[in-house]
Amino acid sequence: MTSGTLAGTTLLVRHSWRRDRVLASLWGLALVAVAYASAAATSSLYPTVRDQVAAAEAINASPAIVALYGPILDVTSLGELAMTKMTVLYSVFVAALFVVLLRRHTRVEEESGRAELLGGTAIGRDAPLASAVVESSAIAVAIGLPTAAVNVAGGLPLAGSLAFGAGWIGIGLVAIGIGAVASQVSASARTCGAAAAGAIGAAYLLRAVGDTSVHWLSWATPFGWSTQLRAYSDPRWWVLALYAVLAVALLTGAQALRSRRDLGSGLVAARPGPADAAPGLTDALALALRVHTPTIAVWSAATAVLGAVLGAIVPNVGDLLDSEAAREVVARLGGDGAVERALIAAELSIVAIAVSCFGIAVIAHGGADEQAGRTELVLATGTSRARSFGATLLVALTGATWLLAVSGAAVALGYGIVGGDVGDTFGEILPAALAQAPAAWVVVALAALAFSVRASWTVAGWGAVALFVTLGQVGELLGLPAVVLGLSPYTHTPSMPVEAFAVVPEMVLTAIAAALLGVSWMRYRTRDLG
Structure with a gap:
């Protein structure tokens, strides 16, 4: 890597930030x-x-909770208890952001042909990867430092907050390295995303095994380091060096791999498909299902595992809530009723947000297909615009509904096995999960509306999710008026199984989703492609 091969890096960093400023800002703020x-x-x-x-001892006593969130090493530390979810689980969301950014500015650019056009200018060969790393690293710092500041503002110690924020920066740097390596190995953006997600998932699973049984395995994964850092008890500052060493190793490897492949190719070549397509793929819906079936399968497996873990946690919730104030707050999450049912309602609302992201991803893929010119190829056949757009919407909406059903069944199974009564849980929890569908439909419809205006505007769907999650998490804490909190569709679904099914809000949300989809349909049929 020389100054010549890095020519234009600064210009590309500025261009990348211009493209990422909305996505990164919303994700970081959330x-x-x-x-x-x-x-x-x-x-x-x-x-x-x-x-x-x-509460800390109860968390450590539940293997399911430890597998999901990680252990609390110092039960007397308020900071460790407060950051239980943030330390490991939300580190995955931090990592996901930087995988998205690296893939966007490396593999996606090569797949679309834009990297080749840049290569024909004065931009150096190594500049695209270097600029993606520099920009993403700056964003990691821009998230980690404010996180430390708000933790202090929330009443946590300064030193621990700085260590915690630095840990998030470290996770971000490692994720940048993972994304950089995946973009060199893979021959397509989809494969790149799957490889990076698989690496993060494997690291998370390895950490779960280490935290619950083979404890030394926790040191073999950066998510385990997040706990071993002990930010809010006795900070081990040297653990931060592990993130830096791994990130440098990954980025060095990515650069070495970059020098050994041709632009647009991957070290693992893409397998050619059959010479002749199956007769069923002449239909737009069949094509959309064929494209998204692997994604649906992965999401189904992930939501099933998550649902089972969440369900297994519920029977132990009483041990976590020795404080009467804590019982009252959790009960309010799902209305008046048993704490266990209130927790199930709260868990299903979180699952609904995650499932909405699947629908947005499907819509975003449609936008990427249009920008890359693949939609034009489909429309050059006998397929109409309306049919192509409708196929994307149908997969997004039915896929999200299917995932809610899978999640509900998994929560019921996990709850029933641990609680000792599998038979009676499905009839109560599965409808509660499906009751969240109208809210997910509204969010997917908002993404579809943005797509119908311009293919590149699908990022607005992610912005909507970030806004609604932020309102749900901190809206009441900030004392926002009810009309503002009510902007989130997730606040209007019935909190089953605590509350009874409410027809009116479900019908209103469904009508809003239908109206948004109708406007999207009409707009997409009349606008220019691209």
């Missing part, structure tokens, strides 16, 4: 807001040291 909400709310949930220790 993460920072959730961190602040957790820091500020925990002291009121567990007002005494006794309450805090009891």
Whole structure:
């Protein structure tokens, strides 16, 4: 790597930030807001040291909770208790952002042909990868430092907050390295995303095994380092060097791989498909299903595992809530009723947000196909615009509904197995999961509306999710008026199984989704492609 091969890096960094400023800002704000909400709310949930220790010990006593969130190494630390979810689980969301950014500015650019056009100018060969790394690293710092600041504002110690924020920066740098390597190995953006997601998932699973049984395995994954950092008890500052060493190793490897392949290719060549397509693929819907079937399968497996873990946590919730204040807050999440049912309702609302992301991803893929010119090829056949657009919408909406059903069944199974009563849980929890569908449809419809205006505007769907999550997490904490909190469709679905099914809000949300889809349909049929 020389100054000549890095020519134009600064210009590309500026261009990349211009493209990422909305996505990165919304994603970062949502993460920072959730961190602040957790820091500020925990002291009121567990007002005494006794309450805090009891909750921490209950978390450590549940293998399912430890597998999901990681252990609390110092049960007397308010900061560790407050950042239980943030330390490991939300680190995955941090990592996901930087995988998206690296893939966007490397493999996607090569697949679309734009990297080749840049290569014909004064831009150096190594500049695209270098600029993606520089920009993403700056964004990691821009998320980690505010996170440390809001944790201090939420009442947590300064030193621990700095260590925690640095840990998020470290996770971001490692994810940047993972994305950089995946973009060199893979021959397509889809394969690149799958490879990076698989690496992150494997690291998370390895950490779960280490935290629950083979403890030394926790040191073999950066998600385990997040816990071993001990940010809010006795910070091990040297652990931060592990992130840096791994990130440097990954980026060095990515650069070495970059020098050994041709532009547009991957070290693992893409397998050619059959010479003749199956007769069924002449239909737009069949093609859309064929394209998204692997994604649906992966999401189904992931939501099933997550649902089972969440369901297994529920029977142990009573041990976590020795504080009366904590019981009241959790009960309010799902209305009046048993704490266990309230927690199920809260879990299903979180699952609904995750499932909405699947629908947005399908819509975003349609936008990427249009920008890359693949939609034009489809429309050059006997397929109409309306049929092509409708196929994308149908896969997004039915796929999201299917995933809610899978999640509900998995939560019921996990809850029933641990609680000792599998038979009666499905009839109660599965409808509760499906009751979240109209809210997910509204979010997917918003993404479709943005897509119908311009193919590149699908990022607005992610912005909507970030806004609604932020309102749900910190809206009440900030004292926002009810009309603002009501902007999130997730606040209007019935909190089943605590509350009874409510027809009116479900019908209103469905009507809003239908109206948005109708406007999207009409707009897409009349606008220019691209």
